[in-house]
Amino acid sequence: MTDLTAESLRISEIFYSLQGEARDSGLPTVFVRLTGCPLRCTYCDSEYAFYGGERMTLAAILDKVRSYPARYVCVTGGEPLAQPNCLPLLVALCDAGYRVSLETSGAMPVEAVDPRVSRVVDLKTPASGEQHRNRLENIAALTEHDQVKFVICDRGDYEWARFTVDQYSLTERVGEVLFSPSYEQLEARQLAEWILEDGLLVRMQLQTHKLLWGDIPGV
Numbered sequence: 001m002t003d004l005t006a007e008s009l010r011i012s013e014i015f016y017s018l019q020g021e022a023r024d025s026g027l028p029t030v031f032v033r034l035t036g037c038p039l040r041c042t043y044c045d046s047e048y049a050f051y052g053g054e055r056m057t058l059a060a061i062l063d064k065v066r067s068y069p070a071r072y073v074c075v076t077g078g079e080p081l082a083q084p085n086c087l088p089l090l091v092a093l094c095d096a097g098y099r100v101s102l103e104t105s106g107a108m109p110v111e112a113v114d115p116r117v118s119r120v121v122d123l124k125t126p127a128s129g130e131q132h133r134n135r136l137e138n139i140a141a142l143t144e145h146d147q148v149k150f151v152i153c154d155r156g157d158y159e160w161a162r163f164t165v166d167q168y169s170l171t172e173r174v175g176e177v178l179f180s181p182s183y184e185q186l187e188a189r190q191l192a193e194w195i196l197e198d199g200l201l202v203r204m205q206l207q208t209h210k211l212l213w214g215d216i217p218g219v
């Protein structure tokens with residue numbers, strides 16, 4: 001049994017918003033953003049979480065999460081799995097009765113994540129500049145409860161994503177395969193037309209929070 005007052009994490013921000021990405025898009029959600037990331041994706045919208053933040057015990061994080069009226073919690077970053085205490089945090093959130101999702105680059109092993117968590121694994125595309133960090137062994141551990149995301153910057157990324165979905169039979173393996181345009185880099189309509197032209201069985205997602213509030217922290 002983890003001592004929730006002994007273990008701590010470096011936290012960039014905890015905030016309440018509508019989930020803007022992936023399967024639970026639109027649902028009121030508490031976001032726990034962990035500080036630090038070993039990757040440097042070209043398009044990253046969360047660079048402010050690379051450094052700083054404050055150290056919080058698991059108990060303090062849970063108290064803050066409980067202060068909001070939500071059933072959903074999204075653990076993100078930075079790269080959340082870069083902090084080993086992310087794993088007990090996920091367990092504690094599930095034990096507290098929350099429906100928990102984890103946004104991860106998939107550069108770190110995902111096998112030890114509590115199976116109650118929906119893992120949203122972002123397979124890094126060529127234009128992200130971090131394709132070489134994809135830990136492809138993660139794919140074998142994913143189930144119907146999990147999600148795979150591709151953030152698409154250009155036609156080359158789209159073709160790579162289409163090929164990868166096919167190569168790993170992703171639409172059969174996981175619950176959601178998500179194609180997201182890189183914000184203000186690829187026209188959403190262009191991506192929609194490519195998906196329809198090719199008849200891909202994937203879900204296109206927009207970052208709803210940016211449509212509502214723009215590209216700012218804390219939403």
Ligand SMILES: C[S@@+](CC[C@H](N)C(=O)[O-])C[C@H]1O[C@@H](n2cnc3c(N)ncnc32)[C@H](O)[C@@H]1O
Binds near residue numbers: 080
């Ligand atoms: C900020 S990251 C944090 C979690 C983890 N480091 C990752 O990359 O999955 C959360 C999600 O936002 C996506 N994202 C970051 N910048 C983006 C952008 N400019 N446009 C679209 N999605 C973006 C990432 O690709 C990732 O799927």
Ligand SMILES: Nc1nc2[nH]cc(C(=O)O)c2c(=O)[nH]1
Binds near residue numbers: 018019046074103219
């Ligand atoms: N509203 C909202 N939804 C999100 N879903 C994933 C986010 C993230 O930064 O990982 C995010 C975010 O930053 N805001």
Ligand code: SF4
Binds near residue numbers: 040046077105
């Ligand atoms: S892995 Fe995630 S947090 Fe890290 S640079 Fe890429 S998008 Fe940003």
Ligand SMILES: [Mg+2]
Binds near residue numbers: 045046
């Ligand atoms: Mg975000």
